[in-house]
Amino acid sequence: MIITRRKLLKTSAAAGAAGLAAPYFFTRAAQAADAVEVGVLFSLTGGLSIVEKSLADATKMAIDEINAEGGVNGMMIKPIVEDGASDPKTYNEKASKLVIQDRVPTVFGSYTSASRKAVLPVFEKRRNLYFYPTYYEGFECSKNVVYTGAVPNQQLSNFIPWIIKNLGKKKFFIVGSNYIYPREMAKVSKILIEQNGGEWIADEYLELGHSEWGAMVKKIKDSGCDVVLSNVVGDSVVAFYREYKNQGLTHDKLPICATVTSEIEIAAMGAEFAVGSYTSFPYFQAIATDRNQAFVERYRKYVNDPKAVTHHALESSYFQVYLWKQALEKAGEATPEAIREGVKGQVFEAPNGTVTVEPENLHTFLTPRIAQWGADGQGSIIDEYAAPVKPLPYVAYGETADNLFCTAKGLDTSKL
Amino acid sequence: MADVIFIGLSLASILLLIGLGLTITYGAMGVINMAHGELVMVGAYTAVMAGIYLGVNLLVALPLAFIVAGGLGLLIERLVIRHLYGRMLDTLLATWGIAILLQQMIRLEFGLSFFDIHIEGLGPGLQNLAIPAFLNQAWMIGDFTVQPYRSFIILLTIALTVVTWFLLYRTSLGIQVRAIMRNPQMAAACGIDVKRVSAYTFAYGSGLAGVAGVMMAGFKTVAPDMGSSLVVDGFLVVVVGGVGSLLGTVAASGFLGQVNGLFATWTNDILARAIVFGLVILIIMWRPQGLFSFKGR
Numbered sequence: 001m002i003i004t005r006r007k008l009l010k011t012s013a014a015a016g017a018a019g020l021a022a023p024y025f026f027t028r029a030a031q032a033a034d035a036v037e038v039g040v041l042f043s044l045t046g047g048l049s050i051v052e053k054s055l056a057d058a059t060k061m062a063i064d065e066i067n068a069e070g071g072v073n074g075m076m077i078k079p080i081v082e083d084g085a086s087d088p089k090t091y092n093e094k095a096s097k098l099v100i101q102d103r104v105p106t107v108f109g110s111y112t113s114a115s116r117k118a119v120l121p122v123f124e125k126r127r128n129l130y131f132y133p134t135y136y137e138g139f140e141c142s143k144n145v146v147y148t149g150a151v152p153n154q155q156l157s158n159f160i161p162w163i164i165k166n167l168g169k170k171k172f173f174i175v176g177s178n179y180i181y182p183r184e185m186a187k188v189s190k191i192l193i194e195q196n197g198g199e200w201i202a203d204e205y206l207e208l209g210h211s212e213w214g215a216m217v218k219k220i221k222d223s224g225c226d227v228v229l230s231n232v233v234g235d236s237v238v239a240f241y242r243e244y245k246n247q248g249l250t251h252d253k254l255p256i257c258a259t260v261t262s263e264i265e266i267a268a269m270g271a272e273f274a275v276g277s278y279t280s281f282p283y284f285q286a287i288a289t290d291r292n293q294a295f296v297e298r299y300r301k302y303v304n305d306p307k308a309v310t311h312h313a314l315e316s317s318y319f320q321v322y323l324w325k326q327a328l329e330k331a332g333e334a335t336p337e338a339i340r341e342g343v344k345g346q347v348f349e350a351p352n353g354t355v356t357v358e359p360e361n362l363h364t365f366l367t368p369r370i371a372q373w374g375a376d377g378q379g380s381i382i383d384e385y386a387a388p389v390k391p392l393p394y395v396a397y398g399e400t401a402d403n404l405f406c407t408a409k410g411l412d413t414s415k416l
Numbered sequence: 417m418a419d420v421i422f423i424g425l426s427l428a429s430i431l432l433l434i435g436l437g438l439t440i441t442y443g444a445m446g447v448i449n450m451a452h453g454e455l456v457m458v459g460a461y462t463a464v465m466a467g468i469y470l471g472v473n474l475l476v477a478l479p480l481a482f483i484v485a486g487g488l489g490l491l492i493e494r495l496v497i498r499h500l501y502g503r504m505l506d507t508l509l510a511t512w513g514i515a516i517l518l519q520q521m522i523r524l525e526f527g528l529s530f531f532d533i534h535i536e537g538l539g540p541g542l543q544n545l546a547i548p549a550f551l552n553q554a555w556m557i558g559d560f561t562v563q564p565y566r567s568f569i570i571l572l573t574i575a576l577t578v579v580t581w582f583l584l585y586r587t588s589l590g591i592q593v594r595a596i597m598r599n600p601q602m603a604a605a606c607g608i609d610v611k612r613v614s615a616y617t618f619a620y621g622s623g624l625a626g627v628a629g630v631m632m633a634g635f636k637t638v639a640p641d642m643g644s645s646l647v648v649d650g651f652l653v654v655v656v657g658g659v660g661s662l663l664g665t666v667a668a669s670g671f672l673g674q675v676n677g678l679f680a681t682w683t684n685d686i687l688a689r690a691i692v693f694g695l696v697i698l699i700i701m702w703r704p705q706g707l708f709s710f711k712g713r
Contacts, residue, residue: 047641049540053540178686204684205684205686206684206685207685207689209645210685214426214566215423215681216680216684216685218423235542235636235639238542238544238636239637242636246552246564248553248554248556248563269544270545270546272546
């Protein structure tokens with residue numbers, strides 16, 4: 001055998017490549033038997049990290065609990081944690097990394113709609129699966145996302161009629177941060193207000209993060225409204241409630257009814273500024289069931305902070321991992337398609353009550369609740385649905401429980 | 417109309433409160449102090465911590481924040497800025513670095529969070545400052561609502577401006593500062609201890625930032641990155657007013673505050689902000705030195 005120079009180069013290159021590639025394949029195969037990797041993608045740095053870190057903690061807590069119980073189908077869950085850095089572009093890059101390089105079958109992540117929209121193309125193109133825990137504006141139908149937070153019909157459809165009937169308020173001043181979520185929420189609110197015989201006087205927006213509320217609160221005062229519907233997001237909430245009190249407005253005469261103000265914002269502003277105002281969410285820390293109180297205790301122990309608060313998106317971050325686990329148990333194999341088929345119709349006893357994944361639109365049945373904030377920074381629940389409500393992401397466009405726009409086949413655009 | 421003017425006045429007073437310290441450090445010393453916002457943040461945290469550990473209210477926190485932020489300013493001057501006088505762009509970079517350091521120091525609780533030690537009142541989370549009741553209860557004079565908190569800020573800003581004016585124009589130290597502003601070499605030649613006076617001036621400007629921080633803490637959330645947006649407003653006022661001119665800073669913040677307040681009530685806050693920035697651009701094009709500026713020699 002004559003070894004030519006060219007042949008030597010060829011064979012050694014091939015051998016080298018095989019040698020390099022081999023350990024990678026071997027380790028992956030070895031891992032696959034007793035572990036399943038998942039992505040955890042929240043902002044651990046930047047402006048949104050205060051909220052999103054708590055979501056990441058709740059996700060990891062659920063994973064640790066499941067692992068302590070023996071994992072899923074004998075496999076340990078191994079979280080690969082990435083930092084979205086409060087920036088949609090970074091979100092997109094990290095999602096690509098998790099899906100393409102780490103080849104995880106599922107990613108849990110996102111708080112803002114902006115970051116969800118940024119990662120959506122990655123999951124749709126790669127046919128992967130994303131679990132999204134936050135209440136959002138609806139108007140989305142993706143078979144690659146499982147939505148476990150509230151949609152407008154689970155936050156507003158109970159809230160607005162309740163305000164008009166029980167509080168006797170008819171003139172709404174709608175105020176929000178200037179981006180898609182508050183604007184869509186306002187759209188749904190207006191429809192509901194008109195249906196229930198109220199009227200909306202103004203619909204105003206401020207930049208996200210805006211902290212000078214002098215002029216806006218004056219407008220509210222001069223508008224002659226008798227209730228304020230707030231879709232204000234982030235630390236603007238704090239400045240808003242503080243200025244409200246500074247200008248001498250009180251929640252017993254002119255209450256703020258909010259869709260975003262949760263335990264976390266109340267703690268940040270100081271409870272005395274929110275006493276008497278209302279919020280609508282499917283979950284509050286104050287839910288008096290043993291299951292929820294045990295959950296709050298476990299979470300506080302997990303993050304090593306006896307004063308930590310739990311809130312709606314945090315609770316969804318927690319229970320969606322269990323929904324995913326049940327889906328994987330049913331599916332048997334850890335591929336995105338199998339898990340998606342498995343998650344349809346899954347039922348879980350979450351801290352807020354029974355949650356079910358709607359098989360058609362992959363959103364979640366949740367129980368709408370309304371709470372009034374007290375001086376201790378906790379809501380007292382004053383209105384609660386008897387049973388979970390079917391999620392309708394297109395309710396603003398005429399979607400009803402019998403006439404779904406978003407089904408397993410995709411969005412029926414002819415109905416819009 | 418009275419309450420529209422009041423809103424404008426209140427916006428102006430906040431601008432001035434932040435700009436006042438900056439006009440001294442930037443104007444007098446030619447230091448583009450990007451850490452000014454972080455000194456405001458330090459003042460806010462001082463108020464929060466004083467509330468938690470000393471149980472004192474906002475009024476006591478004011479002098480405390482002045483001392484803490486002023487002391488920190490002195491330290492920054494001694495360690496870093498002293499070596500960079502006359503190199504404006506380098507001060508920008510260096511103070512920006514200091515700003516990031518200060519933010520992370522609060523966020524990581526001076527590094528203790530690595531050892532799982534937590535200090536209440538610090539860390540990456542949001543903090544809040546309780547406001548004493550008498551600053552929180554609005555009362556009415558006829559149709560006009562008196563907002564005690566905003567009124568207090570306006571009065572405090574006036575008081576601080578008068579004190580600053582007095583220090584600059586009626587004391588021998590002030591004469592020295594103004595001499596350094598015009599021409600540091602000549603001032604040194606006349607026997608002024610430029611290094612010492614500059615250090616005091618920087619500390620004073622930093623102390624004012626600390627006071628501003630206490631008042632901002634009553635409005636908004638206290639968080640490690642609260643300062644970065646404030647510093648923009650501060651520079652806006654100083655540049656429009658004319659570098660180093662106290663009168664200019666007062667006039668610019670009054671003007672911009674009223675414009676902002678008027679347009680925010682007539683249209684909305686987003687448009688008002690755009691209009692303010694537009695006006696600033698026009699003013700700088702018309703008078704690149706700012707509204708009130710002295711001629712250098």
